[in-house]
Amino acid sequence: MADNGAPTVSADDLDRVSPAQRRVLEMLVQGSTPQAIADKLELSIGTIRAHTAGIYKVFDVHSRSELMSALKPPPAAKARHAPEPPPAREPERPQVQAAAPAPPPPVRPSSEQLGLIRPPEFRPISSLPHGNRPFVPRPLQNRNVAHERVAIFIDGWNFAKATYEGLGIRVDFKRLLTTLTGGRTLLRAFYYIGEWTPENYAMMHDLRRVRLGLDVSEPTDPNEAERKRMQQQGFIRMLNRNGYQVVKKPVKVFADGNTKADLDIELAIDMLTLAERCERMVLVSGDSDFVPVVRAVGMRGVRIEVVGSQQPFTYDSTPERPRAFPARASDDLLDAADEFTELGELVPAIELQEPRRPRTFVPSGPPVPPGN
Numbered sequence: 284m285a286d287n288g289a290p291t292v293s294a295d296d297l298d299r300v301s302p303a304q305r306r307v308l309e310m311l312v313q314g315s316t317p318q319a320i321a322d323k324l325e326l327s328i329g330t331i332r333a334h335t336a337g338i339y340k341v342f343d344v345h346s347r348s349e350l351m352s353a354l355k356p357p358p359a360a361k362a363r364h365a366p367e368p369p370p371a372r373e374p375e376r377p378q379v380q381a382a383a384p385a386p387p388p389p390v391r392p393s394s395e396q397l398g399l400i401r402p403p404e405f406r407p408i409s410s411l412p413h414g415n416r417p418f419v420p421r422p423l424q425n426r427n428v429a430h431e432r433v434a435i436f437i438d439g440w441n442f443a444k445a446t447y448e449g450l451g452i453r454v455d456f457k458r459l460l461t462t463l464t465g466g467r468t469l470l471r472a473f474y475y476i477g478e479w480t481p482e483n484y485a486m487m488h489d490l491r492r493v494r495l496g497l498d499v500s501e502p503t504d505p506n507e508a509e510r511k512r513m514q515q516q517g518f519i520r521m522l523n524r525n526g527y528q529v530v531k532k533p534v535k536v537f538a539d540g541n542t543k544a545d546l547d548i549e550l551a552i553d554m555l556t557l558a559e560r561c562e563r564m565v566l567v568s569g570d571s572d573f574v575p576v577v578r579a580v581g582m583r584g585v586r587i588e589v590v591g592s593q594q595p596f597t598y599d600s601t602p603e604r605p606r607a608f609p610a611r612a613s614d615d616l617l618d619a620a621d622e623f624t625e626l627g628e629l630v631p632a633i634e635l636q637e638p639r640r641p642r643t644f645v646p647s648g649p650p651v652p653p654g655n
Contacts, residue, residue, distance in 0.1 A: 299341050307334040311347060312354065432561040433467040435460070436550055437527075438568035439476035440543065444610035445569070445591065445626055451598035455635040460526050462632045463565050463590065470561045473553055474527045477534035477544020479515055486536045551576040558583045565590060566620070569612030577619045589620040592627055 300308055310320045321331045339345060342353045446454050460472055522529050530553070534544045551573065554564060558580045566573060569591035577587050591612030600606045617623045 300338055304334045304338050304341075307331060308338050311335065311338070311350065429466055429468065431467045431563055432470045433464060433563045433565060434470045434554075434557045434561045435463050435472040435565045436554060436567065437472070437474045438546070438550065438566075438570060439474055441568045441570055441591075441610045445608075449592060449594070449597050449608045449610065450627060450630060452630055452633075453635040454633055456522060456527070457525050459633045462629060463567070467563065469526070471553075471557060472527050473530055473550070474522050475530045475532075475544075475546040475550055476519065477542070477546070478519075478531040479511055479534055547572050554580050558585050561585065563588065567591070567626075569593075569610055569616060571613035571615045574613075574615050574619045577616065581619070581621065586622070587620045588622040588624060589616055590624045590626055590629070591616075592625060593617075594625075594627055 306324060307320055310323065315323070317328060317331045317335065320326075321328045324331070339350065342350055344350045344353050442454075446452055460469075463472075519529050519531065530546060530549050532544050532546050532549070534542050536542050547570070554566075554576050557564075562584075563586045564580060565588045566577065567590045569589075577589075581587050589612065591610075592608060593612050594608045595611075597606040597608055612623075
């Protein structure tokens, strides 16, 4: 007990109860009622009574007055007078030491020692291979970042021109998706394609006949447009079943015979929509129309990688008959992107290896009996 008669909870007393009971014990000693303790500790009155019963059991008492008597007096109550402090000692004078020689200036390590050597896959665009020079397959950059979320956007028209007409290959779209993902977490893979309808296909067919000097009024195969549509629907279904989300739009046929499906706005909107949900975007195109959206997405912290080709000539070009590479990647687009991957270097990784399967003939009429 203290001299003024108010009991004080010592450290030994607090060690005898649980942490939850310590707060209740301190307030009981201060004279607080169970309801006041419950309001202060934001507990129910039943919980406070349970803690109080536990405290009584630890100290082997049955009431608050017995608890006050059982508490030990604090150590400060026994010492009436504090011991006198020792006499002050004179501070020691610091010894003056000779100044140490100045350390030699640090030697700046070289780039090789710091591990800052430029990796071989990050090469300037001016050093990319051209023509039919042999190439070695290489993986895309930063393939070891498995937690990095990536979204892929493929301009179907540009990609078909670059691969089929420029490089002369047929693409394995399963291997293409694996190559572009590069071990990362794939968020979405969009493929933008123009859809043929019987009307625009018939218009294109008539324009071609006019350019060849043929009579448009001559009858044509009525099932040709339907076969063209079914062939494209099979291609779209194959993409959907292999991890791609196909975005399609009717093909426009112009008076000069050119065709185009303008899906630039749809692709740009999808890139801006997913900019907050991924760390990297792979744009398979060389169209300079995507420069503004590439810069806008890059300003949001997303790393943009462009996959295209800057080769000057097609695979079948000769000195006598040179052919310019179609859908060649724009320099403005490559300057706006963070990384560039030459499409020609990915040919061994994305080219279709298995031969084309022969189509089985299905007769259109009733079966012919044997022997006839």
